[in-house]
Amino acid sequence: MSDYRVLKYPSIDEQIICAKHKSGLQVRLIPKKLSSGCAVFGTRYGGKDNCFKLSGEKEFTEMPAGVAHYLEHKMFENEDGEDTFAKFAKYGTYANAYTSSNVTCYHFTSTTHFLDNLRILLDFVSHPYYTKENVEKEQGIIGQEIRMGDDNPGRALYYMLLNSLYENNPVKTNVVGTVESIARITPELLYKCYNTFYNLSNMRLCVSADITMDEVLGVCDEILSVQPENEIIRKPFEEKDEVNVKYSEKEMSVSKPIFIVGIKDNKILSDGNERMKRSMVSDILTTILFGPSSDFSNEVYESGLVNDFGYGNNSADTYSFCEINGESDEPEKAYEKFLNCIKNAKSIIKPEDFKRCKNSTIASYIKACDGVGIAQAEFNTAIFGTEVFDILDLVKNVTFDDVIELSEELFDEKFISLNVVKPINGENKK
Amino acid sequence: MLIKRKIAEGINLNYIEDKRFKVNRVSIKFLLPLQTSKNSSRSLIFPVIIRGTENYPTEKDISIELENLYCSSVNSSYSRQGNISVQTLNVSFLRKKYIQDDTDVESGVLKLVEDVLVHPLTENGTFKCKNVEIEKSHLADSVRAEINNKGKYAINQCVRNMMSDDPFGYPINGTVDDIEKVTPKDVYEEYQSMLRTAKIEIFISGDVEMEKYADFFKNIFTAIDRNCCQDLEPLPVKTHVGEVKRIREKDNVVQGKMVIGFRAFCSNEDSLDDIIPFLVGLNVFGSGSTNKLFDNVREKMSLCYYCSALFIADKGLMIVQSGVAKENEEKAFKAIIEQLEKMKNGDIEEKEIENAKSDSISEIVAIFDYSKSIIAWNYEKMFYSKPLDPDEYIDRIKKVTKEQISDKFKKVELDTYYFLCGGDD
Incomplete structure (x- = not known):
């Protein structure tokens, strides 16, 4: 039995159970008496976090645009050769991931074997496996994802706005990067980013299902090992108050x-x-x-x-x-x-x-x-x-x-x- | 558990009591035979009425009332189910126990619904001209804006070409020309004919007093001299493919949008026992959480970001879509056809079928966790001659065999190849 806090919201018949797992991971559970269960495991790391260092390091490391998103794609590769989607598919589970400017998220929704699915989720996100071959293979796929975005006027307009509002704020960086920037991505760069941002103290696990916190923490015990907390420093930037372009x-x-x-x-x-x-x-x-x-x-x-x-x-x-x-x-x-x-x-x-x-x-x-x-x-x-x-x-x-x-x-x-x-x-x- | 009650000729109330949700939903569906010449006027009816009623004469008045009723919503959609046109009024509001004061949200919402159904704003015996003109202009803009979403546009173009001799192939909202020709009188007459002749199915999900709603709708509809239309048979599905159509369209795109239209010779005309093996096969081929198209065309060959298959059950169309570079067009097409051949030849692993079954079962189970999809499930059930309960449906999925799947896919034939490509092609 671990220590946890229960936040109650009686006016809406809801509660949130909060716990900090011994690995350093903050866990949240919103119980729901439904057949489906959903888990979201993610990190505070997105398209804008391209220049960073760990506390104690001298120099900032600058990464090519699109690296957080590229890394998200490559998390689905496993050393045993079995594709992550195939592991979930056994239970008929829908799994996916996305990267925004701020976060990278891996999630699934299942209707059976919730804890087995949770095991798969925690396992694949905590085991990176990047090789020269599997990193190169993704260039074609993400290249087409970038081109798909280029044909989307709404997306073009959104990035035009960010460029107009901000001169230096890294939020203006295109999350998927460009064909040129992703060509510079290597397994070494991916490992560097992973080891910095996928530290459990920088992550959250949020679950909504008909399940107990003890069961969730039990799966965490099996998969996650204790990690020393790290302190990430994102390179500060100067931004004027007025807009960059009118x-x-x-x-x-x-x-x-x-x-x-x-x-x-x-x-x-x-x-x-x-x-x-x-x-x-x-x-x-x-x-x-x-x-x-x-x-x-x-x-x-x-x-x-x-x-x-x-x-x-x-x-x-x-x-x-x-x-x-x-x-x-x-x-x-x-x-x-x-x-x-x-x-x-x-x-x-x-x-x-x-x-x-x-x-x-x-x-x-x-x-x-x-x-x-x-x-x-x-x-x-x-x-x-x-x-x-x-x-x-x-x-x-x-x-x-x-x-x-x-x-x-x-x-x-x-x-x-x-x-x-x-x-x-x-x-x-x- | 659904309770069905006939409240007048051609009008049913379907109540699904469910206390797990915070939101009550009411969905009122008006079903009529699809007539392409009426698409534009029908799709304008509710948007025009929601611009103003007798008691809430402007859209601003309606919006203020909905905000006062704690973010209740009243909106409409126009869709088709095979050759049936469906006008839907969707209503949602918070259950009483989640309203923080004594506002009677339910009564307020019903009053608004009554207004929208039978007390629209009129002038000189038709809808207010200005409101019709406003909605015509916005609808025409939306039709023109179809080209802004390249992927969706490409699918629509492919389907239109496949269904050029069927009302289903005609734009759901009509063309810009059709819309411009519509008069306030057309829309008003179509509205009256909808109230008089449509088959009306009302769905309620949540926690309400069913009697109250039965009385409410009875009062509204018995005041109308109804002559319900009986002719709601879908047109027969095409039984052969002629020469394969190849269509290339130019636009200023950097990525080609490939859409391949197949005839599945399996559709909602068939019994669910016939459809379910095809659906499990579709999951293996290109719609499941893992599938042959994704695993091969994307993951193994790195040709695209998306490549998937969808099924238009009403008309038995299987559509494959992918965004590919122009120089890879031929390669991608061949790769897709190669995977289809595997389906036909029964070159399917047992594991693929098991995964597809688990995925399909999971989809059915999840439907009952959302009030919106519970309503959709019960509504769609009406269109099958032998509908199945969820448990029976799941049982049928479990029994599907590889032979059944490949038999179904052997019938699949290429009908139309469509490619939207960049300007210098």
């Missing part, structure tokens, strides 16, 4: 121009919960101004100015921005309207709108609790220090003044950039 555009094969407007938030709080609260304030603020009940979204829709309108927030430990996006024949006109909206934000935001949007935000989080996929949500917040159901209290504590204050901090043209992907030769498809 406007960027590119031509691609699209039916009409698509655009994204980003607002850079320069206040990156170091405490995970405070950062999460700020992101909730930002959620409520953007919902009031651009959400389905806002004048802005209804006007651009009714006038036909913007099709497929969307808005959102994106933040992690080193960056934060809000965005609005859509499709428009006149992106500049949509942008003018947007500027006008944020200029008058203070008079637009009414206490009754705040109350309504806040309650609706809380409800949206409760609605998202069903199903074992909650393990994924827990991983994404826990890796940055917030337990997923604690978000409810963070939202509840947001005040009207918080929202007004944030709007005053954010809404300045020098933090804002417009980016557009236009049809080739300016010809809209009829």
